[in-house]
Amino acid sequence: MNKPRVLVMAEAANPELVSVPLVGWSFANALRSVADVHIVTQVRNRDAFLRAGLKEGTDFTSVDTEKVAAPLWRFSKLFGPGAWTAKQALSAIPDAYFERIVWQRFGASITAGEWDIVHRVTPLTPTKPSYVARQCAKVGVPFVLGPLNGGVPWPKGFDKERRREGEWLSYVRSAYKLLPMRGATLTAASAIMVGSKFTMGEIPQVHSAKTIYLPENGIDVARFHLQAAPAADDGPLRACFVGRMVPYKGADMLIEAAAPLLKVGKLTLTLIGDGPMLPELKQSVASLGLDGTVEFSGWLEHAQVQQVMASCDLLAFPSIREFGGGVVLEAMALGLPPLVVDYAGPGELVQPEWGYAIPIGPRADIIRDLRDALEQLIIEPQELLQKGMAARARVEETFTWSQKAMQIAQVYDWVRAPVGPAPTLID
Incomplete structure (x- = not known):
């Protein structure tokens, strides 16, 4: 035709x-x-x-x-x-x-x-x-x-x-x-x-x-072309969050879940994005005694975003009301496994072969499950590279x-x- x-x-x-x-x-x-x-x-x-x-x-x-x-x-x-x-x-x-x-x-x-x-x-x-x-x-x-x-x-x-x-x-x-x-x-x-x-x-x-x-x-392969190497060294688990700093994106839940792991040096966390909650999130980091353990990158151009994401082991994105979840695909395109809440867009994009999804539930349950997932990955980071490769392949084949x-x-x-x-x- x-x-x-x-x-x-x-x-x-x-x-x-x-x-x-x-x-x-x-x-x-x-x-x-x-x-x-x-x-x-x-x-x-x-x-x-x-x-x-x-x-x-x-x-x-x-x-x-x-x-x-x-x-x-x-x-x-x-x-x-x-x-x-x-x-x-x-x-x-x-x-x-x-x-x-x-x-x-x-x-x-x-x-x-x-x-x-x-x-x-x-x-x-x-x-x-x-x-x-x-x-x-x-x-x-x-x-x-x-x-x-x-x-x-x-x-x-x-x-x-x-x-x-x-x-x-x-x-x-x-x-x-x-x-x-x-x-x-x-x-x-x-x-x-x-x-x-x-x-x-x-x-x-x-x-x-x-x-x-x-x-x-x-995914525009010209915009997201770098290759992440999750768990390529023996250092702390490197997680990143990308998104607007607004209530439904869940950055505050991520900080609370990660706090014990950040304090003992088993995890690093980079938050990329700007928004009305940014001052509140910075204050939360200070009140939890996490100064110096969480990096706020602010708003970045796409080229800079992929550079930061590609240097990490995991995208941690606990949004509780996401229609599409473009950042999840961007992470997958870089070979970075996503950790998401299994609800709406991200939950439809992430399968066990190439990422991690925790159940939707009350705030306290999401924080607990996020922490459990991060702790498990710190103990057993070996599968991150394999899942990252599968995530990249999924994007290339479909997205x-x-x-x-x-x-x-x-x-x-x-x-x-x-x-x-x-x-x-x-x-």
């Missing part, structure tokens, strides 16, 4: 940012290897696209929604650094405006059959309906949605962290399922890719035949962006000739 002509909608897509914009860019750019792609993105990403070598008008189109998006973005800053659910709800307005403009610009060419497929890559959240999906269904052009991810419930016992994150709207988040436009979007889509098994469970059973599991995060592009190419082939069941992309 010839390469399909695909109009890729990626409102958030930027190679110079992190999180969702980087995922959006990485997906859209990778798809250029398996399809004739034209990317539609928001105007704020235009300069970054040009610096990345793409040609406006040929490779991409920028859509200006700033008259709606900019004031709402300024207003959302009043919510503080957290409040993710509320900010997502507010961003639904400029996202809907973006889709209307996309249809104004490309509706005629879509209707005329100039595009084989329309694929909305971002937003990733499953809560936002798509106007373009419904229009594509009317003119018979396949519409691919996703990968969608988000909405992982807060685990029991962490209401304090939930409130500190400003997640007051998360208590009623499920109300979005009652919106009629949501059902119309899912019905109109030819394929619905989901980035987590939890999100798959949120898709109504009537759409299960076209729902396809594919974690949204991937590079080139691999993801080939996986999505299977979805494209299926929606163009939907014979038999939807493809299974990852086990």
Whole structure:
């Protein structure tokens, strides 16, 4: 089958940012290897696209929604650094405006059959309906949605962290399922890719035949190319944490769990990242008498992050509400085994062959299990190298962006000739 002509909608897509914009860019750019792609993105990403070598008008189109998006973005800053659910709800307005403009610009060419497929890559959240999906269904052009991810419930016992994150709207988040436009979007889509098994469970059973599991995060081998050598010497176990310093990431639990081992020199701990909890974490280290045993690296560029991670034996990442877990894949790509909480994204990425997962539970149980896992690795570090090699192999086989592009190419082939069941992309 010839390469399909695909109009890729990626409102958030930027190679110079992190999180969702980087995922959006990485997906859209990778798809250029398996399809004739034209990317539609928001105007704020235009300069970054040009610096990345793409040609406006040929490779991409920028859509200006700033008259709606900019004031709402300024207003959302009043919510503080957290409040993710509320900010997502507010961003639904400029996202809907973006889709209307996309249809104004490309509706005629879509209707005329100039595009084989329309694929909305971002937003990733499953809560936002798509106007373009419904229009594509009317003119018979396949519409691919996703990968969608988000909405992982807060685990029991962490209401304090939930409130500190400003997640007051998360208590009623499920109300979005009652919106009629949501059902119309899912019905109109030819394929619905989901980035987590939890999100798959949120898709109504009537759409299960076209729902396809594919974690949204991937690895750019140019960004993460170093090779870690876990347990290569007889020194203390070297653990690192990478992430924003916010309550749900669990850096405070890691420090408390590691404290006895840090005090006796059996463990070193490096924390990479910045955020509102950083002063509190530094104070905790001081109050526990751990000055000089924990290194706070602050925010680092990707190149520096991989250098620090590659010098360690283990990624310790006890986040209790992680949708995707990109840092887990980054560690695995370097050959660094991850130690995570078995919940949501990280729990789906980590298997015993290449990492360690402790059960989700109350805070005290997570701290205890983290400490037990670290103590066991200090006693028996021999398997770290083997698990690290298996982790690297897993990423190379499944989670590079080139691999993801080939996986999505299977979805494209299926929606163009939907014979038999939807493809299974990852086990």
